[in-house]
Amino acid sequence: MAKVATIEIEGKKYELPIVVGSENETAVDITQLRSQSGAITLDPGYKNTGACESAITFLDGEKGILRYRGYSIEELAEKADFLEVAYLLIFGELPNKSQLDNFYTDILDQSIVNEDMKTVIKGFPESAHPMGVLSSLTSALTAFNPKSVNVDSEEEMYRAIVKILAKFPVLAAWTLRKKKGEDLLNRDTNLGYVESLLRMMFQKGTKPYKQNKTVVDALDKLLILHADHEQNCSTSTVRIVGSSHAGLFASISAGVSALWGPLHGGANQAVIEMLEEIKADGGDTTKFINKAKDKDDPFRLMGFGHRVYKNFDPRAKIIKKAADEVLAQLGVDDPILEIAKGLEKVALEDQYFIDRKLYPNVDFYSGIIYRAMGIPTEMFTVMFAVGRLPGWIAQWREMRLRKEPIGRPRQIYIGETQRKFKMIENR
Ligand code: SDX
Numbered sequence: 479m480a481k482v483a484t485i486e487i488e489g490k491k492y493e494l495p496i497v498v499g500s501e502n503e504t505a506v507d508i509t510q511l512r513s514q515s516g517a518i519t520l521d522p523g524y525k526n527t528g529a530c531e532s533a534i535t536f537l538d539g540e541k542g543i544l545r546y547r548g549y550s551i552e553e554l555a556e557k558a559d560f561l562e563v564a565y566l567l568i569f570g571e572l573p574n575k576s577q578l579d580n581f582y583t584d585i586l587d588q589s590i591v592n593e594d595m596k597t598v599i600k601g602f603p604e605s606a607h608p609m610g611v612l613s614s615l616t617s618a619l620t621a622f623n624p625k626s627v628n629v630d631s632e633e634e635m636y637r638a639i640v641k642i643l644a645k646f647p648v649l650a651a652w653t654l655r656k657k658k659g660e661d662l663l664n665r666d667t668n669l670g671y672v673e674s675l676l677r678m679m680f681q682k683g684t685k686p687y688k689q690n691k692t693v694v695d696a697l698d699k700l701l702i703l704h705a706d707h708e709q710n711c712s713t714s715t716v717r718i719v720g721s722s723h724a725g726l727f728a729s730i731s732a733g734v735s736a737l738w739g740p741l742h743g744g745a746n747q748a749v750i751e752m753l754e755e756i757k758a759d760g761g762d763t764t765k766f767i768n769k770a771k772d773k774d775d776p777f778r779l780m781g782f783g784h785r786v787y788k789n790f791d792p793r794a795k796i797i798k799k800a801a802d803e804v805l806a807q808l809g810v811d812d813p814i815l816e817i818a819k820g821l822e823k824v825a826l827e828d829q830y831f832i833d834r835k836l837y838p839n840v841d842f843y844s845g846i847i848y849r850a851m852g853i854p855t856e857m858f859t860v861m862f863a864v865g866r867l868p869g870w871i872a873q874w875r876e877m878r879l880r881k882e883p884i885g886r887p888r889q890i891y892i893g894e895t896q897r898k899f900k901m902i903e904n905r
Contacts, residue, residue, distance in 0.1 A: 480495060480496075481495070481496035481498070482494060482495055482496060483495075483496055483506045485515075487515050487517055490515070492511070492514050492515050494506050494507055494508060494510070494511060495507040497531070499531070501536050501538070505528050512888075518888045518890070520890055523785075524709075524714075525785065528709075529709055529714060529717070529885070530709070530717070530877065530880075530882065532708065532709070532873065532876060533547070533570070533876070534546070534547065534567060534706060534708070534869070534872050534873060534876060535547075535567075535706045535707060535708045535869070536548075536708070537707065537708055537786060537787075539784070539786035539787045539788050539789065540788055540789055541789060542787060542789040542790045542791065542792050542795075543792065544707070544792045544793065546563060546566060546567055546705065546706055547566050547567065547570055547571070549566070549572070551702075551703065551792055551793060551796070552792065552796065554566075554702055555699050555702050555703055555796050558572070558702065559672075559698055559702075560671060560672060560698050560701040560702050560705070560865075561578065561581070561582060561670075561671050562578060563702045563705050563868065564643065564705065564867075564868035564871075565577065565578060565581050567705055567706050567868045567869055567871075567872040568639065568868055568871055568872045568875060581640075582671070584636075584640040585640050585643050585644045585671075586644065586665070586667045587640075587644075588640050588641045588643075588644035588645065589644040589645065589648065589664065589665040589667065590664055590665075591619075591645050591648045591649065591652075591664060592622040594622065595615065595618060595619070595622065595649075596652075596662050598614070598615060598618045599611060599615060599652055599653075599656050599662065600656075602614075602656060604656065604657055604659060606656075606657075607738075607856060608650075608653035608654065608656075608657065608856055608857055608859075608860045609653075609734060609735075609737070609738040609744070609859050609860060609863070610738070611652075611653045611656060612649060612650060612653050612734050612860055612863060613731050613732075613734040613735045613738070614731075615649045615652070615653075616642075616646065616649060616727055616730050616731040616734055617727060617728055617731035619641075619642070619645060619649075619727045620725060620727045620728060623638075623641055623727065625637070625638075626638035626641055626642075626725060626726055626727055627724075627725035627727075627728075628723075628725070629725070629726065629878075632879070635726070635875055635878065635879075638725075638726045638727070639726065639871050639875065642726060642727060642730060642867070642871065643867065643868070643871070644665070646730070646863075646864065646867050647665070647671070647674070647675045647678070647864055648663075648664060648665055648678060650675070650679075650860050650861075650863065650864050651663065651675060651678030651679045652678075653857070653860055654679050654854070654857050654860070655678075655679070657854070657856070660682075663677070663678045663681060664678075665678065666678075670694075672694050672697050672698045672701065673689050673694055675697070675864065676689065676693065676694065676697065677689075679853075679857075680852065690808075692804060692807040692808060693804075693808070693851045696800060696804045696847055696851065697851065697861075699796070699800060700797070700800075700844060700847060700848075700861065700865060701861075701864060701865035702865070703793040703796060703797060703840065703844075703865070704793075704840065704844075704861075704862050704865025704866050705865055705866065705868050705869050706866070706868065706869025706872060706873070707866075707869065708786075709873075710742070710785075711736050711737075711739070711741075711742045712733040712734075712736035712737040712742060712743065712866065712870070713733065713866075713869060713870060713873050714736075715732050715733050715735070715736040716729045716730060716732060716733040716870045716873060716874050717729075717873055717874065717877045717882075717885065718885035719732040719733075720874040720877055720878060721877060721882055721883065721884045721885040722884050722885075723878075726871070726874055729870070729874050730867065730870055730871070730874075733863075733866070733870045734863050737859060737862060737863055737866065738859060740780065743841075743859045743862040743863065743866070744859050745780050745781055745839070745841035746781070746840075746841040746844050746845045746848070746858040746859060746861075746862060747845065747855050747856060747858045747859055748780040748781075748841075749780045749781035749818075749841055749842055749845050750814070750845040750846070750849060750855050750858070751780075751855065752766070752779075752780045752781075753814040753817050753818055753821070754814065756817055756821070757813060757814055757817055761817055761820075763817065763820050763821045763824050764824060766779070766821070767779070767821070767824050767825055767828055770782075770825075770830075771828075771830045779821070779825060779831075779836070780841070780842075781838055781839060781841045781842030781843075782825060782831070782836045782837065782838060782839065782842065783834070783836040783837075783839065784837070784839045787837065787839065788835035788837075789835070789837065790837045790838070791837060791838065791839040791840050793839075793840040794837070794838040794839055794840055794842055794843060797840065797842075797843040797844050797847065798838070798842075798843045800843075800847060801815060801843045801846045801847050801850075802815075804847050804850055804851070805846070805847075805850050808850050808851075810850040812846060812849065812850060814846065814849075815846050818842065818843065818846060822838055822842070841862075844858070844862075845858050848861055
């Protein structure tokens with residue numbers, strides 16, 4: 479017997495189908511609500527609204543569970559590498575050796591970025607925020623790869639996918655080189671995906687960049703932890719832009735812009751700036767906790783709280799542990815790590831945070847590791863974007879293959895009702 483929900487509007491009853499997912503999540507299917515009743519639903523911020531059915535990522539906010547294609551984030555962070563996870567998210571299965579080798583070869587074949595793209599980045603002032611530069615460069619890629627726009631076949635989509643996976647890290651590294659006034663490097667095809675990114679970011683002149691295994695392993699793990707997170711703000715942006723068939727690069731560019739915000743991916747930069755402010759202010763964490771609780775104070779505890787996780791963000795647990803290990807292995811003694819731990823302790827014992835189920839999220843500790851690795855604060859969200867790229871691609875591909883309709887939400891109008899025009903002399 480199909481499950482239904484019954485709602486009553488002005489004395490009339492309507493039955494709406496209930497949809498149950500593979501993890502027993504339940505939804506009321508309202509696709510026929512307006513045609514049957516004339517009514518729509520209203521849900522600012524989509525806190526209670528499912529935009530789609532998806533088979534990519536499952537998260538349980540109450541239990542602090544995160545899985546990519548059924549594999550736990552804990553196992554993937556421990557046992558997989560970033561490119562394997564990218565393949566898993568995009569195509570649905572862990573690759574065997576030949577599939578992974580072919581995938582990387584296809585990516586390497588596309589890793590040269592058109593020299594004229596250097597003219598595009600040269601137009602930016604050094605003061606430009608790397609996320610704004612990255613979003614612009616990603617959109618500009620379309621001009622040099624016009625065949626990546628109208629991709630209707632899986633083969634055409636695959637070609638666009640390997641292109642953006644190849645070129646995006648190059649552009650990400652260029653945003654750092656631009657800020658430092660250094661020459662723009664292309665990928666070294668003898669290096670792995672993460673090693674190549676680090677070299678493009680940090681190589682000095684012609685002196686070969688010396689890879690540090692601790693840094694490579696830590697960055698690989700951080701990229702895995704950021705790779706997907708179901709229908710978050712930037713992924714929803716990628717899906718809705720992609721739903722107009724605007725093309726993959728334009729959709730990813732829009733996702734970069736959405737991720738930039740301090741309430742979303744920009745929080746990792748804001749966390750470090752907050753911890754630095756606390757340190758400069760003498761390290762009084764209680765003062766900042768009280769500011770965060772004060773409704774008249776716009777200050778929020780950055781890196782705390784989450785739309786879905788009402789328990790610990792499982793990624794935060796992994797990153798917190800990694801922060802201790804990486805700083806010890808690198809011999810870095812960063813006082814803001816202790817401030818972060820002190821802030822976390824005070825917050826987790828404070829009724830305001832307990833009542834609102836506010837816990838550290840993925841952004842609370844990640845910046846401390848990036849900093850220890852020598853990555854400038856303004857580049858933290860760029861690193862988040864490099865990690866989230868496979869997730870954005872997977873979600874865009876799923877939306878296109880499922881031939882989902884163009885995203886176009888409704889609204890409830892609350893403005894002026896009809897009124898007559900007044901000539902200016904009568905106003
Ligand atoms: C990411 O969605 C994803 O999956 C995102 C992400 C991903 O991987 O893609 O996980 C990545 O974006 C993580 C979140 C990073 N952002 C931050 O750390 C910024 C600080 N956090 C908050 O701005 C906030 O918690 C949000 C934006 C993350 C979530 O906001 P919601 O779900 O809209 O919750 P809300 O603003 O309605 O807050 C509920 C209550 C409010 O208090 P009351 O009005 O009920 O009294 O909790 C309070 C808020 O004022 N609150 C906070 C707080 N977060 C929420 N109070 C102080 N400090 C905070 N950080």
